[in-house]
Amino acid sequence: MRTLLIAASILTTVLALRNGLAITPQMGWNTWNSFGCAISEDIVLSSAELIVKWGFKDLGYEYVIIDDCWSAGRNSTGHLQANSTKFPNGIADVASKVHAMGLKLGIYSDAGNFTCGGYEGSLGHEEIDAQTWASWGVDYLKYDNCNNDGQMGTAQATASRYKVMQRALNATGRPILYSMCNWGDDAVWVWGSTVANSWRMAGDVFDMFDRPDPRCPCDEYTYLTCTESGFYCSVMNVVNKVAQIISKGGPGNWNDMDMLQIGNGGMQDSEYKIQMSVWAAAKSPMIMGNDLRKMDANTLSILQNTAVLSVSQDVKGSGAERSWRYFVPDQDKYGQGEIALWVGGLNGPGQYGDQLVLFTNTGTQDRRMNASLATIFFDSGPEGSAPQIKESWEVYDLWANRMDNATANAIINGNGTVPSDARWNATANGGYAGLPSSTEKALMGTKVGTIQPGGTLWADVKGRDVGMFRLRQVGAGKKKRDEL
Amino acid sequence: MRTLLIAASILTTVLALRNGLAITPQMGWNTWNSFGCAISEDIVLSSAELIVKWGFKDLGYEYVIIDDCWSAGRNSTGHLQANSTKFPNGIADVASKVHAMGLKLGIYSDAGNFTCGGYEGSLGHEEIDAQTWASWGVDYLKYDNCNNDGQMGTAQATASRYKVMQRALNATGRPILYSMCNWGDDAVWVWGSTVANSWRMAGDVFDMFDRPDPRCPCDEYTYLTCTESGFYCSVMNVVNKVAQIISKGGPGNWNDMDMLQIGNGGMQDSEYKIQMSVWAAAKSPMIMGNDLRKMDANTLSILQNTAVLSVSQDVKGSGAERSWRYFVPDQDKYGQGEIALWVGGLNGPGQYGDQLVLFTNTGTQDRRMNASLATIFFDSGPEGSAPQIKESWEVYDLWANRMDNATANAIINGNGTVPSDARWNATANGGYAGLPSSTEKALMGTKVGTIQPGGTLWADVKGRDVGMFRLRQVGAGKKKRDEL
Amino acid sequence: MRTLLIAASILTTVLALRNGLAITPQMGWNTWNSFGCAISEDIVLSSAELIVKWGFKDLGYEYVIIDDCWSAGRNSTGHLQANSTKFPNGIADVASKVHAMGLKLGIYSDAGNFTCGGYEGSLGHEEIDAQTWASWGVDYLKYDNCNNDGQMGTAQATASRYKVMQRALNATGRPILYSMCNWGDDAVWVWGSTVANSWRMAGDVFDMFDRPDPRCPCDEYTYLTCTESGFYCSVMNVVNKVAQIISKGGPGNWNDMDMLQIGNGGMQDSEYKIQMSVWAAAKSPMIMGNDLRKMDANTLSILQNTAVLSVSQDVKGSGAERSWRYFVPDQDKYGQGEIALWVGGLNGPGQYGDQLVLFTNTGTQDRRMNASLATIFFDSGPEGSAPQIKESWEVYDLWANRMDNATANAIINGNGTVPSDARWNATANGGYAGLPSSTEKALMGTKVGTIQPGGTLWADVKGRDVGMFRLRQVGAGKKKRDEL
């Protein structure tokens, strides 16, 4: 069999033994999408400061990741060194300052001769490089796949190459989250679990919603045998790929759908909501990619929706299933338009836990969507045989408590009032590990109804938007956190 | 050439020389589908008792298989040990008790670092683990593919990994049936024959009939190059895959379509009949997966239809061919609906042996289906050239003698009468190896007609049901068993 | 670049240096299709006698090939030995007698642990087996792919395995034609040229014309990535595959489309003509597979059409191109029906050589088909730029001189008259290497017209039949053989 349907909590412990990291999908921020090679100590540190200042840190965004182009190559002893113009005080100094802010530092390299940006790669230098990073205090490695010398093309070839760095990181003795970035090639989803904490499962996501681009030549139909994962992949391109391998992730090992483009300007607000929602439901790492210095209210209120983040960080670590998907006639200018239902199990006080229900509507028209309890709980018993169907379920809308712009601007501007239930302070409350009480709006959103036994959840979903709901068994969820 | 059309009985001997096991597809019961990780000595032994008590043992269901989650990892000497809570007396004790009941014990491990459930895998520990199991008296190994360290992606990589265990099992000197479970990846059907007694040929079958699920992303069109076999595969998904590789099985080496879901509640009775029928016709191992303690009459009368099991266990060991398949307009809610004809050779008293004819109708409507003798015997001479067409054939309906619920309940409840021809006692009669006499209803079902030379078999097949027939040459099958 | 467009005659020499065999596609007869495992010394020798008696030998059918099931395994010194019941005098004795008839002997083995029929394979025993065969006087090895131990799945894995036998055969010092039979897997058409004299390029051809069968799961659309070449492949299934790799064959190295089914009863006469014609045009080995003892006139007159064989054995060794192919509405009961044009260069007296034009019509209706000179000579200059278009061309119908049944029966029965131009005696005339004179009907068929410069060839082609023509430049072909 392929996965564990029962006793997932036991598994969590077992798998996590490997390096103890990424028990829930990692959260953080990365320099690439906004800055590319034009990075600097100032950009990294000022962004880190904003992560703290604007409260992202307390929501769980923890890793500050320096992507490509930080390097000046190797010195005479073969050690990588930082570009002294961009990082005049070195990476160790940056790490020290990031740590002082209560955050962690990530760095980038490449399992090849050169990075994608043409800098020195780590292939053949794994041990010395891992030692270097550990000595600098690095906590996270994003490890890319460019210029890989042809050591690829089979799972065995690629895994062998990436395992060398795994061993090198482990040998440092420092806990370093290992984020493998081979773009989903060579069926990494099958074997990634014993190699890394996360693995990119497709090409680079561009800041666009569903436009096809020949540079991202594989769609969901050709995904599994794709030999050119590409870039300029749309959000929906990746969404429909991850549905096929959703079960491969689990505590300590995650399918990485690539960084969030939220706030970068190429999509409309509701499209960014879709990215946020599906990334959370699918248990992708949540790595922001926007220029934090240009943060606006809409962007902040998406990225800080802790009711959605609570799904991402749920202790069950179980990626949602795309239960169904249909094409719709109200297509956009690229001929795209579809509706889908995603469902998945969440931690909850009831006998069966809570349940996630996510409707996505990428058509241009608003529509009423529905899912019966039989459909929602199909995995627990097909065709109406699941016991959950006989229960009543409270429905919480996870976007209904989205922070309003006044509040978001108050955070950004450091003035005005931030209501206490606007967002969940994970730092102060032990993360997202506990059972969210139904009265905690920052985790549960807003209660919008109840489904009777055998009933159906109906939701009005606007065009190009989502409906994201958390179901809680009636009679199980009324206790407060400290009573659970 | 690829297969042997002539003198199959000789082959049986030759191939069987390897380890002498699974000369016909193995039969038994496995813990996973009903219990997952929540297994125990009690569940295993009480199920074994029911296998004996309810007569499954005498029908040929022989292996009691403990699936994943039995382990507590390795002890200080590197030996696997059972979880002492679940198996307080150890596996050897379970084996001993199972053997005392006249059954055999199977166990589970994984050709990777961890099992699918996150327990210790056997990769790199093949010899010591095989020795351990042999010392415990284990008779069967289900060997899974999770967390396989990237030693996959080509036939050579995967075969190399699985052959290590093959050699280790052989080295124990104990006959241990080797059930390879790499989900059909890396074209295992081509090379499995010299590695294992059976090989899973696709993803995990879920208790559903034909619903597509993105987690089982390959259908029959993408099967041969699939790199993510997945799970939540429907019965029909696997049926249409096995048709492509049906000839790869043979005595000692079988395509494994995964466990039977019969009795697990997600399908209707006639859909379970379809699974039973095609699994038997295709010569898949017949491993029950239901909770035996909750056995009901319908379930028992499917699993105990010895006229169907006689097809499974036929000494020719020749998987049936899907002669044709058409889509039909009377689709179900998932847009599925098709009809097909499967035919295959069986042991029989006539010059040409008996012949299996299986109609499947997955449309929602009842329909009359037909197959001419020219079609039924196409493999013996295309386009009307087969000599069998000139013969008359008696038609036996293999489901017509299905046990009625009163009889089934009498078995379950241990009261009432069980007619002598309700089922075939394989134990008492030397298995299924002999030629079934046409008067033995437990093996032949009910005679329903005769096809004249050049004629056609017509059958009324209900919606979502099967018609399964055994043809016997007129003049050849009237003798009794001891006269054959 | 991929092939040599110019100076092909030079190449012939260069490539042939390897082992000097199969300079034109090998011709012969094989036991499998008619006898399977039920072979014997008597069948082999009596068939060889018929090959001589009925004149097949003088037409070029040279190799008598014993397929699977001849073996009794290895003796105490590890040498393969023949089954003493089937071959009481041993294979060496058979070879000696076959040689005495002026024919050559082929044998079968398998690059695996067991043959497809379950006998001892040669994997790991290549040297001793090659030595054994050489010592017996074997001239030809068909080397199969069953039970291959998983040493497959990449070109490198499969080539490595087959190269071991190549070296072993070469080391014997005896010229042994090496016929590789790995069913077209692992892109053998790319690399086969330095390994073997021919390579099967697809699954086993069954005696049927165009019926799809799931056991031959790949069609022309999935051919190139097929991982289960299968068997029960129709003639048209293989035809549409070979079109894609036609240029891979050449003197000394041939795409093997599998044996001829002509005379086995599953196809109608005109369908067998199609197999004969396309196999010849595509430069496949021509290995008969029928039971020679049951030869009838129709079968003999197809297999002995030396005007078609002259295409097969043409010294240019250039496989014909499928210039176009269209589906037609007049489909058969399997929904199949298509028309196609094949063209190719042949040896000829004119400046540009002769040219083959082959129309295939697999629709059920008769139709008039045509090809302009611009299309026929497209490869020499696309879109009307080829110089050949400016010439006039005589048209010879290669099937018009097919032997009539009276003549064929005279051959079979050893009575009556055989006209001197009924067939070409290759033995007496130095094979097919010389330039056929336009007056030699046995090589040229019947002249049916002339195409003017810029003109078009029109041909009436019956349903499910071919039109096969040889074009000769006007003014170049009127000389007799000894004047050329």
Added chain:
Amino acid sequence: MRTLLIAASILTTVLALRNGLAITPQMGWNTWNSFGCAISEDIVLSSAELIVKWGFKDLGYEYVIIDDCWSAGRNSTGHLQANSTKFPNGIADVASKVHAMGLKLGIYSDAGNFTCGGYEGSLGHEEIDAQTWASWGVDYLKYDNCNNDGQMGTAQATASRYKVMQRALNATGRPILYSMCNWGDDAVWVWGSTVANSWRMAGDVFDMFDRPDPRCPCDEYTYLTCTESGFYCSVMNVVNKVAQIISKGGPGNWNDMDMLQIGNGGMQDSEYKIQMSVWAAAKSPMIMGNDLRKMDANTLSILQNTAVLSVSQDVKGSGAERSWRYFVPDQDKYGQGEIALWVGGLNGPGQYGDQLVLFTNTGTQDRRMNASLATIFFDSGPEGSAPQIKESWEVYDLWANRMDNATANAIINGNGTVPSDARWNATANGGYAGLPSSTEKALMGTKVGTIQPGGTLWADVKGRDVGMFRLRQVGAGKKKRDEL
């Protein structure tokens, strides 16, 4: 991430460090397409003379490449030697004379046992052969893939084979451009960058525009998993493949779309314009393949359009993106017809550089095509967010200044007048590296209009033709070269 969006000029330096060659796509001429094996010293040297005489050299066509069939095998010391009939003075002498003309010499070999033409291959002889070529003064190696001994089928197998020659060439100390020709197999576009200066990315281009041919069996839909790249590929077949991997090229490493067929007679003038335009836009090497001695005016004026070559040789080295593509109803006789837009960044004086806009219309009808600034600059910000949209852009038609036939004939005949702005003398002006001034018609073509902020470029494009434009930001491009 996969590529570098920022600071491309830095990258140029970094990647170029490898061997310093092909910083822009190589330009030259190759013997194969016109002469095949019928080559000679005279053909090579007389062609080189024409390259100089007719000014191709001064436009950047630098490499004179001797393709297959120059060899006479190895001498007693294992050194390759030239065919003494074709090259009576040896290759070193040819190199010396070519160098004396200010050109460079290329040679051909094969990473296999034999070349495609059947001559000695270099597999296993890499060091001695590289030394031989270096000693002869060779500057360029085209390294083919025929008869490769099965050392293929995975990226690793193929890369390993080609890397041996890479190291051998480097070891000679002589700068030798390494042009890998493995036909795009084994995903060479992913790993080629650290192995060679260019890599063929598909099968051989034949002198035809868009006719499908089964010998080039993969189209754009099956390209990425193609195992038979084939030959007789049309221009459009390759165009639609390169769109998927366009970003893999960059300074020092290029996707090679195969040689130009311009002037070979199989396409009409406007179709050759399409090949010239897309090859330049996609940054393919520009290697002429026509018989220079038969040069006509139309051919010369395409190959000498320096406004198009300036795109090819642009220092950004950034392949254009195929922004969209649609099928059109006005198909040709092969059922082909499509329109597409390609856009890409170019070096330019403005803040954002210049921008290439290329419309292709392969329909049979003339049509008006358009692209909005939002579409043209999509990569800089999707859905209207790019800052370039707010600027005005001058539009230069890169084909409007195509040399007229009188001028072209003046060049060919060595009489008449060649206007100074008819073509760019790269030799005299430091190549194409500088910023082209907007008044330099030889580089900029003819100004045809201006696009206002937020506006759209409209162009009338004839059937089976292109519209190729260079956009320059208003206010940025009016300076002369020496003022830039």
